[in-house]
Amino acid sequence: MTPSILRLVRHKTTQAYWGNDGEWTCDHASARHFEDIQSVLRFQRQWNLSEIELVLQTGPEPSPEYDIVLPLKDPPPDADARPPVALRVGNVGPASYDAR
Numbered sequence: 001m002t003p004s005i006l007r008l009v010r011h012k013t014t015q016a017y018w019g020n021d022g023e024w025t026c027d028h029a030s031a032r033h034f035e036d037i038q039s040v041l042r043f044q045r046q047w048n049l050s051e052i053e054l055v056l057q058t059g060p061e062p063s064p065e066y067d068i069v070l071p072l073k074d075p076p077p078d079a080d081a082r083p084p085v086a087l088r089v090g091n092v093g094p095a096s097y098d099a100r
Contacts, residue, residue, distance in 0.1 A: 007055075
């Protein structure tokens with residue numbers, strides 16, 4: 001059963017979603033669904049992700065008219081954080097972004 005609201009992490013610049021396989025994807029159907037907002041924030045800090053937003057998708061397909069997009073503040077610099085995750089999505093090409 002699909003939850004009534006999907007919580008997805010999307011990169012602000014590329015519009016790619018964080019996928020179930022731990023890579024960025026342009027396919028919203030392959031995007032990882034998060035249980036709640038707290039798990040999104042823990043995930044963001046754990047992986048040192050910046051330039052991301054939380055998408056509250058209200059249906060099975062993305063809908064700009066109905067979905068809610070919340071920009072997330074970049075995590076503070078943390079000595080224990082992982083290095084920034086490289087951004088590689090299909091034809092978008094390699095890029096790297098840093099929260100510091």
